[in-house]
Amino acid sequence: MKAMKRLSLLLGAVLTLGWQIAAQNPQQVTITPVKLTDNIYMLMGQGGNIGVCFGEDGTFLIDDQFAPLTEKILAAIGELTDQPVRFVINTHWHGDHTGGNENLGKAGAIIVAHENVRKRLSTDQFMKAFNREVPAAPKAALPVITFSSDLKFHLNGEEIQVFHLPHAHTDGDAAIYFANSNVLHTGDLFFNGRYPFIDTGSGGNANGMIAAVEKLLARIDDQTQIIPGHGPKGSKADLEKYLSVLKTMRDRVAELVQAGKSLEEIIAAKPGADYDDTWGSGFVSADFFLTLLYESLQEK
Structure with a gap:
């Protein structure tokens, strides 16, 4: 009972933080462009990092943060190109990555995502980690093109490779690789320098997250520029460090679970004490x- 009470209080605090993030006055948010190549940028604002690729074939957008920020996001893109947003691809279903879908869909953008993203967006969801109900998205916000495994776009002189990584952050994760420019957008498979959120209630799992990161690393090299779901622009070395932390923390918690420790006892043991000050700062x-690792390890 004590463990459940502590978990409830912990998740309540995270829920409060999540609502503060979503409810932040959009006037206080600055959309900051980070140049990766002449026509590929990362946009940092509030929520998941956005990827932008523009050229004669139009603007290709990866994720779109929260609805109240759409005007600012489009203004930031307008400083880079006069090409309209033609495609939006969602890396997963969470609202800080899909919140602008409705606005952009109504403006004529074609929304693309893994089939599980459409399934989750089109029906009421319950995020158990935050004890929060999420209503179904309106029709204009739903992906109109879905895929089950892999997909390619040939736009703006790029071969854009989209590939599904199952049961990692969620059950609908996609990473996007710009093959000609060696740029990778990971979505929330990678929180650069921070502990990640693993949405076990949406089909995510720590072991799947680790497997996904290993697959990402197999695709890239030392020159790859990485747009993480959250945090600053990254490199292969950053992703390797992240993988090391994930594996180490998973193994430490697994050892305590196998020893019969409860969640409350595991939290009290502080198995990540050497990482927490830095990696727990997000x-x-x-x-x-x-808690997320413990939940993952309970799954059969």
């Missing part, structure tokens, strides 16, 4: 990350 605290 919205996923050290205790919350331990």
